[in-house]
Amino acid sequence: MNKKESNMKKVGLLGGTFDPPHYGHLMIAEEVYQALDLNEVWFIPSYEPPHKEKSTTCAEHRISMIQEAIIDNNHFLLNTIEVERLGKSYTIDTVKKLQESYPDIQFYFIIGADMVEYLSKWFKIDELIKIIQFVGVKRNKYQLDTIYPIIEVEIPGMDVSSTMVRERLREGKTIRYLVPPQVLEKIEEHNLYGSK
Structure with a gap:
């Protein structure tokens, strides 16, 4: 690491639909923040992710839920770059724009173990892997199988997903302790999500 890099602010980027944000997202962000000694983690909601179905919830509600989820953590921030751009959100476009806007920040792109195995299918991955450091989060005893250079961060097992939260709400079940009260x-x- 050269002297310039050592003086740079270090920021983790956590992208997703956050439909809705849950404790799993927050735990991933906090664990990577601690493990890599980051200054901040930015939550970046996508307008329309290229690898998933379009979000069922409008961006305005998802942004509002993220703001509530991170309100009590001063090193978590919201960045709406992808929502403002509209359309499909390609990571390479987001990263290039952020690097252009914040040349004094060293960014780390945080992805879950499921996305690590999917990396070879990402848009312009060979170019992307050269311009940003990926961080793959994994549960204990799981191997992250990839040919790409990623930093691995182990996180405690927490089997919660936005899909599960939405399904539980549709079924009339509680989501208490899966998402922050706010x-x-x-x-x-x-x-x-069909909540009452």
Whole structure:
């Protein structure tokens, strides 16, 4: 690491639909923040991710839920670059724009173990891997199988996903302790995901 890099601010980027944000997202962000001694972690909600179905919840509600989820953590921030751009969100476009806007920041792109195995299918991955450091989060005893240079960070096992949260709400089950209380309030306030 050269002297310039050692003086740079270190920021983790955690992208996703966050539909809704849950404790798993927050734990991943905190574990990577601690493990890599980052200054901040930025949550970047996508407008329309290229690898998933379009989000069922409008960007405005998802942004509001993220703001509530991270409100009590001063090293978590929201960045709406992908929502403002509209359309499909390709990571390479986001990274290039952020690097252009913040030349004094060294970025780390955080992805889950499921995405690590999918990396070879990412748009312009060979170019992307040269311009940003990927961080793969994994649970204990799981191997991250990839040909790409990634930093591995182990996280405690927490089997929660946005899909599971939405399904539980549709089935009338509780999501208490899966999402922060403020996020649950937003979901109920706007009757999201079939909640009552």
